[in-house]
Amino acid sequence: MGANIVSLEGEFAQEEAQGWEGSVFRQVCEQGRREAAEYLEALDEALFEQRPSGFEVAGFRERTIVTRFGEVRIRRRLYQDGRGRYHLLLDEYVGLSAHQAATPEMQAICTLLGSAMSFRRATDVLKRWEVGLSSSSCWRLLQRTGEAAASAEVAAVQAVFERGERVPEAGERKVERLYMEADGVYVRLQRQPQSHIEVRSAIAYEGWERLAGAREAYRLCGKRVYCHANEQVPFWEGASLAWARHWDLSSVRKVIIGGDGAGWIRAGGEAFPGAIWHLDNFHLARSCGRAYGAQVGQELYGALRTGRATAAQEWLQNAPLREGKQAQRDARWVNKIAQEGWGLDWRIQLGIAMEEGRGLGCMEGNQAQLLAARMKHKGRSWSPAGAHHMAKVRELWANQELDAWCYRMPRNDRPKRRDTRRRRVQRTDLADWLQASVPVLHGPAENDPWVQRLRQKIHPSHLPN
Numbered sequence: 001m002g003a004n005i006v007s008l009e010g011e012f013a014q015e016e017a018q019g020w021e022g023s024v025f026r027q028v029c030e031q032g033r034r035e036a037a038e039y040l041e042a043l044d045e046a047l048f049e050q051r052p053s054g055f056e057v058a059g060f061r062e063r064t065i066v067t068r069f070g071e072v073r074i075r076r077r078l079y080q081d082g083r084g085r086y087h088l089l090l091d092e093y094v095g096l097s098a099h100q101a102a103t104p105e106m107q108a109i110c111t112l113l114g115s116a117m118s119f120r121r122a123t124d125v126l127k128r129w130e131v132g133l134s135s136s137s138c139w140r141l142l143q144r145t146g147e148a149a150a151s152a153e154v155a156a157v158q159a160v161f162e163r164g165e166r167v168p169e170a171g172e173r174k175v176e177r178l179y180m181e182a183d184g185v186y187v188r189l190q191r192q193p194q195s196h197i198e199v200r201s202a203i204a205y206e207g208w209e210r211l212a213g214a215r216e217a218y219r220l221c222g223k224r225v226y227c228h229a230n231e232q233v234p235f236w237e238g239a240s241l242a243w244a245r246h247w248d249l250s251s252v253r254k255v256i257i258g259g260d261g262a263g264w265i266r267a268g269g270e271a272f273p274g275a276i277w278h279l280d281n282f283h284l285a286r287s288c289g290r291a292y293g294a295q296v297g298q299e300l301y302g303a304l305r306t307g308r309a310t311a312a313q314e315w316l317q318n319a320p321l322r323e324g325k326q327a328q329r330d331a332r333w334v335n336k337i338a339q340e341g342w343g344l345d346w347r348i349q350l351g352i353a354m355e356e357g358r359g360l361g362c363m364e365g366n367q368a369q370l371l372a373a374r375m376k377h378k379g380r381s382w383s384p385a386g387a388h389h390m391a392k393v394r395e396l397w398a399n400q401e402l403d404a405w406c407y408r409m410p411r412n413d414r415p416k417r418r419d420t421r422r423r424r425v426q427r428t429d430l431a432d433w434l435q436a437s438v439p440v441l442h443g444p445a446e447n448d449p450w451v452q453r454l455r456q457k458i459h460p461s462h463l464p465n
Helices: 014-018 020-049 091-092 106-117 119-127 133-160 235-244 283-293 294-306 309-318 327-340 346-350 363-375 384-398 402-406 430-434 451-456
Strands: 055-068 070-080 177-188 197-204 207-210 218-221 224-228 254-259 276-279
Touching: 020 055, 020 070, 020 133, 055 106, 070 091, 070 327, 070 363, 106 119, 106 133, 106 384, 119 133, 133 235, 133 254, 133 402, 197 218, 197 235, 197 363, 197 384, 207 384, 218 430, 218 451, 224 363, 224 384, 254 294, 254 346, 276 346, 283 294, 283 327, 294 327, 309 451, 327 346, 384 402
Parallel strands: 177 254, 254 276
Antiparallel strands: 055 070, 177 197, 197 224, 207 218
16 A cells, blocks of 8 residues: 555665665674674673683684574684693683584573474574574584483482482472373384383372362473383483482372383382372273273273272173274273272372362373474484484473583593502491492481482382382
């Protein structure tokens, strides 16, 4: 409409005017690159003035870094310390990794985008913001972030469950009741003997909160996520350690674990002695219906859920079984549930009113949004390491901890030289010498679930009654 009333030329021509936002953004990015180079140059000068004693300037080095406003060329000093080792103080100070062009900020952005969409699409998004990174670069940055978190988890599990050390950065939040749910999703592998791998995940939360509105809806309170696809770490040891950094598990009086009945999920009771098992409503109701029909299945489900064993046995003995192999499989599973008695609702097991809590069963939706939406379908396939790293990144994103892992300083992975010198050991008493000392078993955390788990490994006879 405006073009029919007014016609301008030059920089105010309609074609130019409609692109004003992109033009201004490019100018802002260009100004940002100049200011970034000036700032880093001034920072290098300040570091030179405050350099450690014994550090001598060995020359200057240049590199190009990729920032959120484009590429920046920087020049900084190379130092040599008194022991002959070289340092780039500017890189170490701001956290720039060697052999990586992206800054920690760009690593966090690329990791976030790559965890939510395909790497090719993430690259297209970055190009709209004047950042020229390839899809393979986005993939490598995400892998670095996931690998750092995975390596730290392996080291922490070995320290706690093998060497008996205390939980690093133990949580202080105290709750009396903690709810946990777990599930697994199979994703396709590439160039591997096996075709699929199961990526497992779990959530822990403190309860439910009713959302405002006419429709009845709830939100989980204090939810934390754990994802796992690493054979080096037992699932529940990794989960319990991750949650011990958020909650003070010694204050938890009751742990309720829910899932679809898989053996590895029910094994969570070993990591949390005295935990209550709750079979989620969906899988129990579906199996009852597929085995005996909708009407009978609903009655059978109610009897199993509320602990009416006599009524459940009558339905199982007298109800006609539907035809088909699927119905037979479900019938065998339902009979196993009835015989072992683990279809009972957790609220009835605790002897509390049904209004004081809700039935567990939100893991399916969480799993779909957490892992399945990014890792399944659309022809996607993964290497075992890639699947594990992606799962870890999704965990960090869900727990709002992604940035912390992108800003971590590079660690020295070179193994320490072993001391091969022979030492004389004074053995006053052979029996005392053979006894290993694990101080954490008798320390202030001796009642924590992870310490009880460690005690069971060391002394199998100390099993909970």
